[in-house]
Amino acid sequence: MLAIKLAFRNLIGAGLRTWLNVTVLSIAFVIIVFYNGMLDGWNQQALTDTKEWEVGNGELWHSGYDPYDPFCLQDAHAPVTGKAKTLVDARQLTPILITQATIYPQGRMQNIYLKGVDPDQQIIKLPSTLFKSETNDVPAIIGKRMAEASKLHKGDRVLVRWRDKNGTFDTREVKIVSVFNSNVQSVDNNQIWIPLGVLQHLTGMENEATLLIAGKNYAGGSIADWQFKDLNYLLKEIKDIIRTKKVGAAVIYGLLLSIALLAIFDTQVLSIFRRQKEIGTYIALGMTRIQVIAIFTIEGSAHSLFAILLGSVYGIPLLWYIQNAGIPMPKSVDSMGVSISEKIIPVYSMELILSTILLVIISATIVSYFPTRKITRLRPTDALKGKIQ
């Protein structure tokens, strides 16, 4: 207690030097919380959107399906029968049929995935009920990225060509009944969604699917040839991307933190150099060297406590404002391969704040301690004279 009391008094008594160090460290503290909060917010948004729009509570893949191999689609489909059919009927699973196709918007040729989805499904957010608004033509929905790339708009008709299960080319005009807005690129880019039954009929793959998306009530596990992929598997890439981003961000705020810690280190070295008489006096008055080291170490690490307090004073309103306003993201980041919304809402979890506080306190304590080890070698008689050693 005595060491803490003395350390805080000395630190406050040091005046401007203390507050400069505290200010720099507080900036590092706030930036660490901000950066990580932004990435956590992005992570949370990407995971939630991907679950809601694409993967539900997991997916059951046809054994031949590989999302990175478009050539597999010719064979990666099978009838939905048995237990799988029962679960589809119980709305615990919804089948998706995928085939390669080509569209010809305004005379141009564009390769796409033609995907079939049940108009009545409610497992993913895809607005498939809008298919029902069109009765004469084959209804189709596309995402905003696809609409932009193909220059298609709501109400447009476009020629689609595909190969049926026998390998025969066939064409049909589809009508865009809606352009949906999703943060998830993998349900949007180069894709046209039509009713599942229509696609099954057009391709001759009656009652067949490429994959089954699981709803909230699905217990998990593979069914016959349908291999279950859980959320850990399906969302791994997003998590990996965010993790990589965090490492990149850590380099930036690590540099900032290092500057602040270097300032504390310098202050400690200078303190021990300038305050040798004081150290000698402490020892003469009856303190052990360990107690003196504790005073100086606590003094240094107390910078971090003041920094956290100061950072809270301006950081809380600032971060609160950013959380409410969101961080607008430029369009170019849409090509990063991960779901990203127009605005990222940072998430400042208790875990993030506590771990940042610990990081700042522990690192400040370590850099404060190292210069104080010199005190163990300092002779009190030399210290009292203020002799440079």
Next chain:
Amino acid sequence: MNESAIIKIEKLTKRFHVGTGEFTALHDINLSFGKGEFAGLVGPSGSGKTTLLNIIGTLDYPSEGSVEVIGQSISGLTNRQSAHLRNYNIGFIFQTYNLLPVYTVFENVEFALLLQNRTAGERKKAVMEALDWVGLTDKQRSKPSQLSGGECQRVAIARAMVKRPLLVLADEPSANLDAKNSHNIVQTMKKLNKELNTTFIFATHDEKVMQYLDRIITLKDGIVETDKLILNTEI
């Protein structure tokens, strides 16, 4: 050797390493100090006064010989034990006062008691009493930077005396003071020596201090040249 002495020094030699050689600061010193003495180590610069005072104060250790301070041989003390001995039994007064600049007068004096983990009530009572001895009760909230040299040294005396040590070591306490203040602070110490029976040992070459001493030990080149008892009535 005085059996009731609180300090017993036998065949003390202190050497320092200087470059590749050695410098003998004290050579074969034999001294003892009893309780309540008001003694001075005098001699020119480099005669070994401060070195001897530091060894008695357990801030330094002998190269040879033995030094017993308040019943404890200092050669065998650990850092913790010597810190404990200083904390409870030895007060220091320095030439440059060595007050802690960020603390008030009260807090500077209180510091010694904080190290003894005394309660706030005990500390306050003892500090006010010590400030009363040195006549600084009205300056208790001042910082050292707001005090004169004489006042600073009186705070240092209060800090040394507040824990009522058996021994006070004063290293050139008047060196930075004018004549009037020098007399004042030595008179204060002499008064406390009489009232509290505390042993005072000075390292000084100041005539103004010497006139108050009951015993003058003259050192020259690390050797005790003379050791005289003086019948001193001056306060």
